[in-house]
Amino acid sequence: MSEEDQRPPERARRLPRAVRERQILDAAVQVFSRHGYHAASMDEISDVAGVSKPMIYTYLGSKEDLFGACIRREATRLLEAIQAGVQPDLPPDMQLWHGLRSFYRFVAEYRESWTVLHRQALTVGGTFAAEVTDMRVRAIQLVAALVVSAGTRKGVGEQAEFSGEGLSAALVGAAESLADWALDHPDISDGVLASWLMNLVWLGFNDLIEGEVWKPSE
């Protein structure tokens, strides 16, 4: 019954800085993942965030800074999600299994985060590409450590057909590629995806054809 109440101010006004920053980052991830770094415009991001453009610049800095903030936040989320699902006292194949499941759960839930990290981050030359590449290298080395530990425990040395780093790079690529494929097949669960990959890289086609199947041992 007061004046001006005919239009309830549904548009949230005057929010604290932390909240605005979250909104902006969410919008930025969304827009960057759709168009890529260069084709994304700050105007569209501000539009999606429901905030005017200077807010972005005062809170998050330039376009490059904003992209960096996105990358760092999403990378941290991904690593935390994977580490949350891993149990370091299990045998190597079970560690791999749990890591993969966490990974596919994350990709399914935060597909835009994944797209930004995987596809878009590399197209921007400079610091961010290096950061993302570093993260990827750490993942590869982690996998390599798993594989090598499994190998040395059985007494496998460094022979011509066995290079831990190369194989791990291939494996990580396989996991990423399967993640992309899974984006177009949302009905496949993370357990099934992880199983496929375990059967591929742990058993190989040969055993698979012979009818053998890898299963989580627990």
Add this chain to the structure above:
Amino acid sequence: MSEEDQRPPERARRLPRAVRERQILDAAVQVFSRHGYHAASMDEISDVAGVSKPMIYTYLGSKEDLFGACIRREATRLLEAIQAGVQPDLPPDMQLWHGLRSFYRFVAEYRESWTVLHRQALTVGGTFAAEVTDMRVRAIQLVAALVVSAGTRKGVGEQAEFSGEGLSAALVGAAESLADWALDHPDISDGVLASWLMNLVWLGFNDLIEGEVWKPSE
């Protein structure tokens, strides 16, 4: 001793159209592979090609047309290179082996072509992304056919842990990822790379740890 011969016109003038188009496409692939589609400028491409900008527009059309022409030419080259190395009457693992070797030879020789196709083409939404994706899908289906033929010959049906398409997507991703890795390790030969991948996907880690090794049977 004639007039004006102090500066021999080393700059090649007045070449036929076909030659210019090749030069322009070469330059475009180079620049696109370095900066990506959006960050690449037509001015830089014309500079690298040693031609003025309107030539590009009269010969190859808009920036998008130019990029499409690059993608098509490089994709054709890649497919031809792979098909040249394949022999359809061999057993599936040997076909895979030969295809992989051809692939890695191509990537080593035409790394810019590979970069454009793999990294940059997907960042441009629209027709080209679809084209490249189609090519990739064809590759996956081809590999899937190989694997399934190997499987059905042995009597493996469609079971929960065995999906040809998903596995092939993973395998193709592994091959691509290993190609990227190999760009930073030029001393590794295509035969070794292909061997690693064969050992990974054909035998799997388990057999590998047990000391088994896959070798080309010929």
Add this chain to the structure above:
DNA sequence: CTCCCTTGTTACTCGAGCGTAAGGCTACCG
């Protein structure tokens, strides 16, 4: 010699989009 088609260039238009100047409004504090 002259026409005209192909090859080629310089120098511009114009829009998109990053970043900012300048200022308004609200709340809290003294």
Add this chain to the structure above:
DNA sequence: CGGTAGCCTTACGCTCGAGTAACAAGGGAG
């Protein structure tokens, strides 16, 4: 109640780069 600090906007400057007119010149055909 006045001031000050933080939230927020409109409206603009300015650069970069896609695409284009307008013009120039070689060279073969008749």
